[in-house]
Amino acid sequence: MPVAAQLCPCGSVSPKKVPKTFEQCCGCYINAFDTTPAPDALSLMRSRYTAYVLDNEAYLLATWASEHRPASVSSDEKLKWLDLTVKKYQRYDENSSTVEFVARYRQDGKGGRLHETSRFVRRAGRWYYLDGRERDPL
Template identity: 50%
Template structure:
């Protein structure tokens, strides 16, 4: 994970207002590993994982039917700028969708990723299934 060595706890990238160690980090590396309680929490923790290059967490929370073989770390010129959750819909107890906008800058160019992501719960665990870009 990329954090300044001299800084105290940084704000969680997911935008919760909590410090990273009190928010998404326990899902990435700690006692709540892989146990997000719902689809929106999983989506937020996955955004934080993209920001912090927690690549194994991303793969572990990606549904096996749609999971890529590997992920590459962020390029040096990419900076994640923020996340806005626009909508969260639970179709039933095991299926949900989350609409979000993630902003980033790469090589000086600002970009917005607007996606509706689908999530499924299997054996009590939520997984990212796929997403449709808007």
């Protein structure tokens, strides 16, 4: 597990632009999903990115809407996530939001980027990842 002082992979900063540690940021939700679910779709999206970085399959599956949840999340050892940029966060109503983001990665020595708009739904007070639509390459 990451040490307490490690910066959060999602790259969040405080209002004063100080980078947040894993424990201050996505770690809250990833380490205590049962008691402290992500309070909004944006936090969930960031914590799921972080879970991909940390290869935390249990968290990814637990935050996936049941109708689209895969049986497992395969990890690609050759793929390394580099950073995350949130482009747009839209709240449609209290139970549905989308987040558009770009996540950069390296795979087999080559750089790439995933540009996706993800849909999130809130059920019984918890946010879940519903599905995502890949955007045209930038």
